[in-house]
Amino acid sequence: MIMKTYSQKKENVERNWFVVDATDRILGRVATKIADRIRGKDKPTFTPHTDGGDYVIVVNAEKIKVTGSKFDKKMYYRHSLYPGGLKSQSFKELNEKNPERIIEEAVKGMLPKNKLGKSIIKKLKVFQGPNHSHESQKPIEWNPS
Numbered sequence: 001m002i003m004k005t006y007s008q009k010k011e012n013v014e015r016n017w018f019v020v021d022a023t024d025r026i027l028g029r030v031a032t033k034i035a036d037r038i039r040g041k042d043k044p045t046f047t048p049h050t051d052g053g054d055y056v057i058v059v060n061a062e063k064i065k066v067t068g069s070k071f072d073k074k075m076y077y078r079h080s081l082y083p084g085g086l087k088s089q090s091f092k093e094l095n096e097k098n099p100e101r102i103i104e105e106a107v108k109g110m111l112p113k114n115k116l117g118k119s120i121i122k123k124l125k126v127f128q129g130p131n132h133s134h135e136s137q138k139p140i141e142w143n144p145s
Helices: 027-039 091-097 099-108 115-123
Strands: 017-021 055-059 075-079 086-090 124-126
Touching: 017 027, 027 055, 027 099, 027 115, 075 091, 075 099, 086 091, 091 099, 099 115, 099 124, 115 124
Parallel strands: 017 055, 055 124
Antiparallel strands: 075 086
């Protein structure tokens, strides 16, 4: 008997909502778990060319931790596309001004660099503080360890 390879279709995807508390979690370790969850790699129906993942809500983004001396030395760069337009911020500065961007950048770097990756990152919702605006989706508490 010949078995056919299963290929998931985007119409057949069942998506769930999960909420993660980032308090005292290590940035890279939680970002890998989130990237796997929003891409769908933790499901038995994973297909590399299909967006089959779940939605993830991250709360308390400002309480994320990093190891070693990254708190003071890790730098984030962006460019305005004008000559001399390179802007840089340290982890400490970015954590004070826009802590959501730290988690978004970490997860985005772990996704495919194509149209699929751009659509997958939209399923990540990051919030400062313990409250979020997605209560109506009835998210499940998720503790990535």
